[in-house]
Amino acid sequence: MNALILVVDDEPDVEDLFRQQFRKELRASRFVMEFAQSAPAALERVASAEAAELILILSDINMPGMSGLDLLPKARAARPHVPVIMITAYGDDNTRRRAIAAGAAGLFTKPIDFPVLRGEIGRFLDGAASP
Template sequence: MTLGILVVDDEPDIEDLFRQRFRAELRRGELAIHFATSAEEALTKLNSGLQPEAVLVLSDINMPGMNGLDFLGHLRTNLPQVPVVMVTAYGDTENRRRALDIGATDLVTKPVDFNVLKKLVNTVIEQKSAA
């Protein structure tokens, strides 16, 4: 079974970076990674039915237009079952508290330690599969 992850980030090199770091999982067909460069684009993709559907969202906080925390609030209201991990360059206590208060599963800071992120992704997917 292929599990979908939606990565939401306005940085242009994020797609290449994630495809490189999750190359083995993508090649084995374990993951499909969808990308959106804004929260608005992500909402459009989620509403149009991604295939495979997103079982996890990784979202930046600082983006033009709708920021990641507002996007998170929208997801908690409309898709409460989808875990959301916030990815940000600003891992200060206030951002962490706000993200967790709104309903983030976790928060990781940039530059992303992909070993830590892979463990987190695997944990979230295992919890989702067990539910």
């Protein structure tokens, strides 16, 4: 199984940052990362991904058009067993509460603590590998 992590962010440099931060895991084929620069593009990918491969969605909250908080219930409805972690520059209590209430598995603030995120991804990979 190729474990797929979908990263949703409207900033084009996010893909380079994530590929750099996870280059060892990507090179070792521990998982595959795909990137969507909008919530509608992410929903298309969620719909087309095989159920067994999509294990995690990482989504920015502040995006033009459909925000990450708008994306969250739609992604959860399409794939109820796929956790969604929200990412935001605004980690205030209200944003955290709204994200968790909408079904987010967690919330990371920018700049992202990549060692902690790596641990979270490992936890989801272990869960995906369990029968």
